[in-house]
Amino acid sequence: MQLVGLRRTPVAGGELATDVVQAIQYQSGRPMRDWYALGTPYAQDRALAATIGLPAAVVDAEGSLHVFVRNAGGGVCGRAQVPNGRWNKWADLKGSGTLGLPAAAGTDHGLMEVLAPAEDAVLRWDQETRGVKFRRAADIASSAADGSVSSERTGGERLTHYWRDTAGGAVRAWREGMAAPRCSVGRAAPGRSPCSGRRSTARTARSSPSAAPTAARPSPRTRRRRSPPPSTGHPPGSPAPAPRPSPSTAPAGSSSPPSAPTVPCA
DSSP: OEEEEEEEEEOGGGOEEEEEEEEEOOSTTSOOOOOEEEEOSOTTOHHHHTTOOOOEEEEOTTSOEEEEEEOTTSSEEEEEBOTTSOBOOOEEOOOOOBOSOOEEEEOTTSOEEEEEEBSSOEEEEEOSSTTSOOEEEEEESSOOOTTOOEEEEEETTEEEEEEEOTTTOOEEEEETTOSSOEEOSSOEEEEEEEETTEEEEEEEEOSBTTBOOEEEEEOTTOOOOOOOOOOOOSOTTSOOOOOOOOTTSOOTTSOOOOOOOOOOOO
């Protein structure tokens, strides 16, 4: 396990020394190693270093850590570890106007993306191929609350990004190829877990303090398992009993039960 954080240490003259820091746990059950300072993009300017944001991190396909922070100009800077454990210098990924914590994620094929909320857009950076530098990608026209951006793998080469809208708190979802973000209501937390023996993506959204509806769908590129035929419940050769109406089916001539109301997205 790897942790990253931001450390501010008082120094002489009343100033603060700012460092992005990393700690590693090499084996489950073992203690974390001491914090290791990764510095900042402004090694020679404590005043500018004090303005950077909290770090986000992602591990690439080679097991190397990549760390990203909002820089003093409102863009994003990143620092990458190489397979031998050494660290490259801080790199400016460009961009401007970011307002909060960036988010980073990687696909099953090892490509990484970085997102950062701005006033009226979510800024994006991606990789064309594994191991190359990040490039500015097309921004997403939507406002995102600080700290609400997260990403989930929904295919071998695809990430779906989620965030909470700053205006009404609705949850937005977007992935490559969509013309505009789709929306839901409440706060969402995506995750993947086997569901009835199948790998699925689940989302939980809170629409009120006492309600937490959950939905799950099969993840892409999974094969459906054929269910065995239902048991008839009677001995072979005997006549089958008359079918009973399903509890969810209304008798003939009666009205169907009303469906659950839907809440429009803000």
